[in-house]
Amino acid sequence: MSTWISENPNRALAGRLWPASARFSTAALLLSLAGCGGFDAGGGPGLFAQKAPEKARVVQNTVTIAGPRGYCVDTTATRDDARGAFVLLASCASISGSARQPKPDHPAILTATVAAEESGRPIADSTDRLKAFFTSDAGRAALSKNGKAESVTVLSTSANDGVFYLHARDKSGALVSGAGEDYWRAMLDVKGRVVSASLVGVNNQPISDDAALATLQKFTRRIQRENRVSAQTDAAVQQARKTGLPGFLRRLFP
DSSP states (O other): SSOOOOOOHHHHHHHOOOHOOOOHHHHHHHHHHHHHHOOTTTSSOOTOOOOOEEEETTTTTTEEEEETTTTEEEEETOOOEEEEEEEEEHHHHHHOOOTSSSOOSSSEEEEEEEEEOOOOOOOOGGGHHHHHHHHHHHHHHHSSSSSOGGGGGEEEEEEETTTEEEEEEEOSSSSSSEEEEEEEEEEEEEEEEEEEEEEEEEEBBOHHHHHHHHHHHHHHHHHHHOOOOOHHHHHHHHHHHTTOOHHHHHHHHH
16 A cells, blocks of 8 residues: 555545554564563563553644553654654553553554644544545555455444544455454544544454444544643634645545
8 A cells, every 4th residue: 555655645645544554663563462462572570661651742742642541652663754643552561561561451453643734624524425435446445455445345434423433354464463354443633633543453362343443432532632622722723624724635525
């Protein structure tokens, strides 16, 4: 899948929102996957292990990413530059290398991608078009790691509280050994930017569909809580959108 450049603006959107395959280190993900299976990254009780951070502030410190209880930020896999930000979260025990640190109720890998550009239309107003796109051949190709629509099956989509959710299965091959084929993704507005949050299960500790969606919803709600703005600021953002604030979603939804 093309990460930043594509002839199709819809695929470019997907690449900007979910560039996981190009943007976090395989080594970091392998460590996180191992930790999800109960592996102690420190090889012992981790008495002197440094506590992993629970939050990351990205995009010039304007957006805060944090996960549900037991999930911490892997700083070695986090990227924040002019193209946007990518944050990976996994078990605090795994990332810190200490079995004494918290573990999530449902082990998985969480990621969040924050767009560098401000969006031109709220996600809450675009859920029907997002569903139509991501269930089309072009949309499924954009979701696929090998760029082929036939590799991806969109199992469900939904919208709740202004967030668009998608559950898909990609048979084009796991990103690394140990990762599952199913993933759950969400799109939401945060301070005028689109944030994409995702959850990938691990094969040695499968997560049920209900638990995966519940965990992803906790993730999106935590992001929303961490980024609450005043009514005055929110009104200014909405007015800017109405007057034509540029953003890559406007190219998707002219």
